[in-house]
Amino acid sequence: MLKEERFRVILSQLGQDQKVHLAELSYVLKVSEDTVRRDIKELADQGLLKSVRGGAVPHSPGPHNFKDRVEYGSEQKQIIAGKALSFLKDGQVAIFDGGTSAMLIAQALPKDIHLTVVTNSFPIASILEEHEKVEVLFAGGRLLKNSFVTIGNETIQYFRKFRADICFSGICSIHTDFGVTGPDYEESEVKRAMVESSREIIALSTMEKLGTAEAYYVCPTNQLTTIITDQPDNLDAFEIYKSMGIKMV
Amino acid sequence: MLKEERFRVILSQLGQDQKVHLAELSYVLKVSEDTVRRDIKELADQGLLKSVRGGAVPHSPGPHNFKDRVEYGSEQKQIIAGKALSFLKDGQVAIFDGGTSAMLIAQALPKDIHLTVVTNSFPIASILEEHEKVEVLFAGGRLLKNSFVTIGNETIQYFRKFRADICFSGICSIHTDFGVTGPDYEESEVKRAMVESSREIIALSTMEKLGTAEAYYVCPTNQLTTIITDQPDNLDAFEIYKSMGIKMV
DNA sequence: ATCAATATTGCAAAATATTGCAATTAATAT
DNA sequence: ATATTAATTGCAATATTTTGCAATATTGAT
Structure with missing residues (x-):
């Protein structure tokens, strides 16, 4: 599975759930948690989500999405x-x-x-x-x-x-x-x-x-x-x- | 098989699946992975897709992509x-x-x-x-x-x-x-x-x-x-x- | 303070890319 | 036709990147 595919899955899941967990993703994507972590870090660097302990949450443009x-x-x-x-x-x-x-x-x-x-x-x-x-x-x-x-x-x-x-x-x-x-x-x-x-x-x-x-x-x-x-x-x-x-x- | 023909296959496959893998294409097109790689690189140069490790994904549309x-x-x-x-x-x-x-x-x-x-x-x-x-x-x-x-x-x-x-x-x-x-x-x-x-x-x-x-x-x-x-x-x-x-x- | 969960780091193995090169094919001029 | 050139292709050797693992550090909750 391409890295890009994983990215898509992660972001899509995040769009639905407002949160993703490392363990879940690791299971779904069939890669180690470390890899998921690295994926999340990469996406976070691009500002597409926010990495948090144990997973990730959406990160919308503004200063901070307080509404969430x-x-x-x-x-x-x-x-x-x-x-x-x-x-x-x-x-x-x-x-x-x-x-x-x-x-x-x-x-x-x-x-x-x-x-x-x-x-x-x-x-x-x-x-x-x-x-x-x-x-x-x-x-x-x-x-x-x-x-x-x-x-x-x-x-x-x-x-x-x-x-x-x-x-x-x-x-x-x-x-x-x-x-x-x-x-x-x-x-x-x-x-x-x-x-x-x-x-x-x-x-x-x-x-x-x-x-x-x-x-x-x-x-x-x-x-x-x-x-x-x-x-x-x-x-x-x-x-x-x-x-x-x-x-x- | 002509190069143009391969291009057509690659792009069509990409249109259906949002992704293509080198190995797959190599098998389908009956050329080496190196050739597929070169094809992808050429298509990427034309902006028709985005080359990624292990394959390719569609080129993100629009000049104003958030990530960009x-x-x-x-x-x-x-x-x-x-x-x-x-x-x-x-x-x-x-x-x-x-x-x-x-x-x-x-x-x-x-x-x-x-x-x-x-x-x-x-x-x-x-x-x-x-x-x-x-x-x-x-x-x-x-x-x-x-x-x-x-x-x-x-x-x-x-x-x-x-x-x-x-x-x-x-x-x-x-x-x-x-x-x-x-x-x-x-x-x-x-x-x-x-x-x-x-x-x-x-x-x-x-x-x-x-x-x-x-x-x-x-x-x-x-x-x-x-x-x-x-x-x-x-x-x-x-x-x-x-x-x-x-x-x- | 203590404990469990999570994160970070270094590392080695695997996967993938890149490069140079030789063989093949196509293209062009003569 | 044929020789010459240019492009294409596959292969092998060499980088580079990715990945999972293990050891260590950090964090969060109690």
């Missing part, structure tokens, strides 16, 4: 994203935080809405780059490896310059006494800056995060305007937050 | 990238601008070097995100569609906060009288901020950009420390810039 990174967001998060969209109005200035929930909103965003989006998330900025009518303002700062968001004082200062209409803040723990809290110090600091720079705060949370608390404080619960959850039919929590003037959706 | 583009651009710029790397020392703070040249440097960067990189380019930040020992500081600002870099006042202010060791600035026009100039107002402004925030300035340019000028001013020529070109053997230019105290590589 969005693991088929859980069904619940899709629901949340759908609901969130109804809060966005044409012409608004919106802050998007770096979580996967906010990313799903960005992905679900219709192409024809006119917005100014402020974010510290590479994936979100990349997604919105394709939206003609969306102006993207990106918060600088130290790039956090693996999650592709910027953090640190610079990032915070950037957000503080805004008075946005609306802010989508991803999964945090929400507790009536302890307020909104997060598991990471620096990210929580950034989140606070976002929240304090916006008029309306839409918290995106799953039901199980309600009533729990983490180590780092973000803001008081009553600062939230709305809480969007996957199942707003949990009446206990529903009533509690509603009585605080928070809209539950 | 990658390799093509690389050719000269790869040389520049290689040279640029020798200027980077462990532990330095480096500014990378948003051009493709700087991107190639990032791509060619060894994984084990310890650096702090300041950039306004998504692609570069993405590439370096995979480098364990590289801290990426990203300049915020307005995201420029299509080129994935941030620009504007925020971006400029961000760079002004640094005093970097070295700055890699992509292809600009360089003229002894008019200085360094660029084709876009905002990008040139950002470039100036980068240049003024760095001790050492490495300009990455192709030979044809030397001695030309564009509309927007970046900095005086003598502010450059080094000019890296693809062919530093153009002695005329070489001497001129060298006499200004600029290192030509």
Whole structure:
């Protein structure tokens, strides 16, 4: 079998599956894993795919295909994203935080809405780059490896310059006494800056995060305007937050 | 069997199968593999197929094959990238601008070097995100569609906060009288901020950009420390810039 | 820290290419 | 026709590339 044939198989398989494993290919192509590895390396050098540990993944032209990174967001998060969209109005200035929930909103965003989006998330900025009518303002700062968001004082200062209409803040723990809290110090600091720079705060949370608390404080619960959850039919929590003037959706 | 006849068979077989093997053809055509090889070479010279080890595959159609583009651009710029790397020392703070040249440097960067990189380019930040020992500081600002870099006042202010060791600035026009100039107002402004925030300035340019000028001013020529070109053997230019105290590589 | 999975490297064997050369065939001029 | 030249072909000797293996290093997850 020609090397070129193997290339074709690898690329075609990759087109279907978004991933290929060395062992699989080695079996299918009837060559050693070493050879597959070398093939993958060669294809990677040509920019046709990206070599990763144990196999390869597609590599589309742009800077990075963050869209692939969005693991088929859980069904619940899709629901949340759908609901969130109804809060966005044409012409608004919106802050998007770096979580996967906010990313799903960005992905679900219709192409024809006119917005100014402020974010510290590479994936979100990349997604919105394709939206003609969306102006993207990106918060600088130290790039956090693996999650592709910027953090640190610079990032915070950037957000503080805004008075946005609306802010989508991803999964945090929400507790009536302890307020909104997060598991990471620096990210929580950034989140606070976002929240304090916006008029309306839409918290995106799953039901199980309600009533729990983490180590780092973000803001008081009553600062939230709305809480969007996957199942707003949990009446206990529903009533509690509603009585605080928070809209539950 | 006539040579032309063999050609016809080879091409026809290739049309059906997307591939041909030397051994097969040798058997079918009843000539030695050497002859088949020579046939293939001749057909390849005419651009009718692509000769590969062990046989041939159809010639990839279209002048703008993605793969070709990658390799093509690389050719000269790869040389520049290689040279640029020798200027980077462990532990330095480096500014990378948003051009493709700087991107190639990032791509060619060894994984084990310890650096702090300041950039306004998504692609570069993405590439370096995979480098364990590289801290990426990203300049915020307005995201420029299509080129994935941030620009504007925020971006400029961000760079002004640094005093970097070295700055890699992509292809600009360089003229002894008019200085360094660029084709876009905002990008040139950002470039100036980068240049003024760095001790050492490495300009990455192709030979044809030397001695030309564009509309927007970046900095005086003598502010450059080094000019890296693809062919530093153009002695005329070489001497001129060298006499200004600029290192030509 | 530890372990298993994966990657890298060097190396030798196998596959494939290249080259020079001689034999054959086709082409052309006389 | 025939001699001369040029092109084609197969073969053998010599490079070059590819491949799988084994030893070693690296990585990722726990």
